[in-house]
Amino acid sequence: xxxxxxxxxxxxxxxLPEQMKKKLRDQxxxxxxxxxxxxxxxxxxxxxxxxxxxxxxxxxxxxxxxxGFEPRETSDYPGTHQETKDxxxxxxxxxxxxxxxxxxxxxPSKESGIRKVMEVSLQLHGTSNLLRFERYxxxxxxxxxxxxxxxxxxxxxxxxCKNYHRALGELxxxxxxxxxxxxxxxxxxxxxxxxxxxxxxxxxxxxxxxLAVSQVAAMWNATRSTDEEAILILYxxxxxxxxxxxxxxxxxxxxxxxxxxxxxxxxxxxxxVPGTGAIMAGTDxxxxxxxxxxxxxxxxxxxxxxxxxxxxxxSGSWINDQxxxxxxxxxxxxxxxxxxxxxxxxxxMNLETAALIEFREISDEAAETxxxxxxxxxxxxxxxxxxxxxxxxxxxxxxxxKAFPGTTVPEPLDIDxxxxxxxxxxxxxxxxxxxxTDAGTAKTxxxxxxxxxxxxETGSIPNNPITTIIADTLSDCRTLLASTS
Numbered sequence: 001x002x003x004x005x006x007x008x009x010x011x012x013x014x015x016l017p018e019q020m021k022k023k024l025r026d027q028x029x030x031x032x033x034x035x036x037x038x039x040x041x042x043x044x045x046x047x048x049x050x051x052x053x054x055x056x057x058x059x060x061x062x063x064x065x066x067x068g069f070e071p072r073e074t075s076d077y078p079g080t081h082q083e084t085k086d087x088x089x090x091x092x093x094x095x096x097x098x099x100x101x102x103x104x105x106x107x108p109s110k111e112s113g114i115r116k117v118m119e120v121s122l123q124l125h126g127t128s129n130l131l132r133f134e135r136y137x138x139x140x141x142x143x144x145x146x147x148x149x150x151x152x153x154x155x156x157x158x159x160x161c162k163n164y165h166r167a168l169g170e171l172x173x174x175x176x177x178x179x180x181x182x183x184x185x186x187x188x189x190x191x192x193x194x195x196x197x198x199x200x201x202x203x204x205x206x207x208x209x210x211l212a213v214s215q216v217a218a219m220w221n222a223t224r225s226t227d228e229e230a231i232l233i234l235y236x237x238x239x240x241x242x243x244x245x246x247x248x249x250x251x252x253x254x255x256x257x258x259x260x261x262x263x264x265x266x267x268x269x270x271x272x273v274p275g276t277g278a279i280m281a282g283t284d285x286x287x288x289x290x291x292x293x294x295x296x297x298x299x300x301x302x303x304x305x306x307x308x309x310x311x312x313x314x315s316g317s318w319i320n321d322q323x324x325x326x327x328x329x330x331x332x333x334x335x336x337x338x339x340x341x342x343x344x345x346x347x348x349m350n351l352e353t354a355a356l357i358e359f360r361e362i363s364d365e366a367a368e369t370x371x372x373x374x375x376x377x378x379x380x381x382x383x384x385x386x387x388x389x390x391x392x393x394x395x396x397x398x399x400x401x402k403a404f405p406g407t408t409v410p411e412p413l414d415i416d417x418x419x420x421x422x423x424x425x426x427x428x429x430x431x432x433x434x435x436x437t438d439a440g441t442a443k444t445x446x447x448x449x450x451x452x453x454x455x456x457e458t459g460s461i462p463n464n465p466i467t468t469i470i471a472d473t474l475s476d477c478r479t480l481l482a483s484t485s
Contacts, residue, residue: 006310007051009066017067020045034060034069037093047310053250060093078118079128083180087131088114091174113167120148133190134172134181141190146197153198165194211339211347215332216403219323219339222330227304230289231322233282233407234303235344237400238265239275239352242316242341248275251301253290258283262389263410278389280348280396281404316341347403355395356388 007016021031023043029035037059040048052062063069077085092111118128124147133141152161169191175181216236223229234240241248248267249255256279257264263279279286293299304314324338334343393412401409 007047012048012051012062013066013068016045016048017069020067032070034063034067034071037063045310049247050311050313077128078115079122081127081129081131084118084128084130087175087178087180088171090178091171110167110170113164114171116152116164117148117168120151124148124151130168130171131175131180133168134175138186138188138190142193145190145194149194149198161198162195165191210350211332211334211343213399213403215330215339216344216347217405218330219326219332220404220407222326226285226288226292228322228326229282229285229407230303231319231341232326232344233279233285233404234265235319235323235341236347237281237404238279239277239345239348240265240341241345242319245303245319246311246313246315249301249303252293252303253301256286256290258287261410264389278352278392279410280351280393281400281409282407283410284408351396351399352392355392 020035020040020043024031024035040046040059040063048059048062052059055062057065064071077088079085088111114130118130121130121144122128125144133145136144149161149165152164156164172181172189172191176185216232220229220232223232234245235242244267249265250268255266255268257266258279263283264276265279267275267277289303293305296305299305300312302313304319305312306314306318309315320340323341323344327333327338332339390412393410397409397412
């Protein structure tokens with residue numbers, strides 16, 4: 001039997017509202033309108049988040065429906081385009097409620113960036129409609145975005161322009177996830193190409209202040225426990241954000257898919273499709289962590305349980321403290337500071353980004369080679385994420401071997417088999433990514449794409465790096481799908 005939960009339905013509906021109103025009153029805030037979704041966590045009421053998860057609700061819904069607060073008024077964003085305003089509100093509220101990427105410090109920054117883009121759009125083009133950048137033809141959207149960011153580049157520092165671009169990019173990504181844009185994401189989007197025109201292009205020079213492979217390896221060798229090893233693996237060999245283990249991994253056993261060919265981590269979310277990322281090292285460590293946790297009969301899935309918090313989970317501050325201790329032992333610093341969970345994640349993400357840039361170059365050239373016969377293979381949601389993970393493993397396998405010596409690093413697939421052995425896929429990841437494409441349709445698309453690569457005269461795949469890599473990748477993807485059926 002699990003430990004007693006303080007946040008019962010009776011407590012949430014009767015006692016908690018009065019406790020929260022007293023603190024709101026002490027802070028000079030309104031007691032009738034619900035506080036922001038992050039306010040409970042920062043004021044001693046973090047247990048409401050676990051309660052909301054158990055009820056299948058967001059924190060906002062619990063505050064309004066069960067605690068009796070009135071809904072907050074929608075922010076007054078510039079312009080008159082209501083659909084854009086609704087999108088922004090949905091984006092910010094959704095991220096606050098489900099505790100994904102945004103945190104208290106970044107929410108105002110992102111909102112400010114989006115507001116500024118709307119203001120400049122109004123000034124230059126007479127409209128605050130940001131959805132047009134995904135609905136207009138590419139050339140029109142690119143031209144108008146270039147004017148907007150040209151104005152921003154003339155008036156703001158490079159770092160500020162990068163933040164504005166990032167904020168708008170995340171908002172437009174959310175527009176697809178939340179159904180504001182009904183079409184499938186096109187292979188070429190204006191927002192993604194804008195940085196190429198400006199000196200603040202994040203891809204124009206290597207990122208500063210990132211951990212070197214040797215530094216990660218030194219930290220790895222300085223660990224003293226399974227917990228410390230697991231922290232480095234979760235943050236340095238998966239795309240975990242600082243607070244993901246607390247808010248997005250409800251049960252570690254369900255979140256980890258320790259598949260031989262494609263180990264991955266699946267982050268729980270309520271509003272959108274759960275995020276999935278490749279586990280690049282340490283599957284043996286993660287298995288050992290679960291075995292260790294399961295020795296406690298009361299363990300209910302928390303990656304790093306705690307008896308000192310209302311929700312029974314460790315905070316992001318605790319995680320960073322553990323990483324700091326390891327780094328001090330290893331003598332690792334970044335600009336004189338001990339690294340954080342974010343620095344470890346940057347190590348992972350920089351490698352993934354480099355791999356995906358190469359993937360895009362390969363797929364774009366292969367698409368051009370194949371012409372109109374290629375089908376939708378490279379945009380097929382059923383297969384695309386697997387193809388990217390396969391490319392990531394090919395690209396970064398040796399790097400992760402060096403960064404995490406002695407632990408299990410999944411080998412990149414290199415299996416010479418034929419497309420005819422593709423079998424239906426039934427795991428959770430496939431069902432999330434199915435478009436409504438089933439394995440039979442995916443098999444047809446793979447076969448069509450392979451046929452499109454064939455030389456008309458020789459009937460064989462041309463011997464050049466692009467077609468060879470794509471052909472190998474398709475074969476590996478088929479093997480992967482078949483192996484998990």
